[in-house]
Amino acid sequence: MAVRDYLRERFFPHMWCPGCGHGTILGALLRAVESLGLKKSEMVMVSGIGCSSRISGYVDFHTLHTLHGRALAFATGVKLSRPEVKLMVPMGDGDALAIGGNHFIHAARRNIDMTAIVMNNRIYGMTGGQYSPLTGYGALATTAPYRNIDHGFDVVTLASAAGATFVARTTAYHVQQAKDILQKAIAHKGFSVVEILSQCPTYFGRKNRMGSAVDMLRWFKENTTKIGSKAKAENPDLIERGIFVEKQLPEYCSEYDKVLERAQSGGS
């Protein structure tokens, strides 16, 4: 199936600003799905609220556009009732880690089979550029006009510590890597987290004088490196890209089935 066949073309052109990285992430996700040969009817995309969350409107799978921060909770319900479908949960950094932070760590801890995609633009895009838990120390935001004094989460470290069995990071510049990682994450049985650095030229870029979308992509190119590279040893400030965790642990729906069996057989 061609990539375009997975789109709801009637809603195009999409609502994202010119140069917003969220559209590039949508493209990478569709190419990953196409390479896996997945049928529209065997995928469910669940999203919350935010510019990023609007992604669910554009894919012609089963989709659920829910509440801010609660996408993983809805997705958990869907997965437990229909364990055979592939769940994809794209979230903004605010959606995933501010209001939705608790859902995020507990979904990771349960190792429920779904793919959480953190579309990290380091800002609340939809509501006008307020700082998020990923804005980072020293950056500017509408609500941090004298610079942010909160330190950002490291999504990779957080997800790994919380128990996610697949954890990766890439950027909207590294499109081939984004597609490859998403493909592996979707195929992985268990809770997978893919952080994709995305550019919001309208708020994060403008506030922090980072230039155009093109300049912001160049920033991703120049300030990231492959895991364990020589460049990282020389410059510890570089952000690493790649797959950090990939392991097998019992998956939640399979374990839940065992609980049902035990309960029905009267054993323990």
Next chain:
Amino acid sequence: MAKPKLKEHHIEREWCKGCGICIEFCPKNVLELDEKDKAVAVRLEDCIACRMCELRCPDLAIEVIVQE
């Protein structure tokens, strides 16, 4: 495998928002913005069909079609 050869760039003009990402990151400088700020492929003979414009386009507006 033989190198892919370009047939055409299919550009959905209505979808293109003119961000210039395809133009900036094309390794062969094939694309430009026209007077309406829409991407157009102008130096077709230079295109190596690497699809970087297609993959990076945030508007999903470009498809690089290669010869069979």
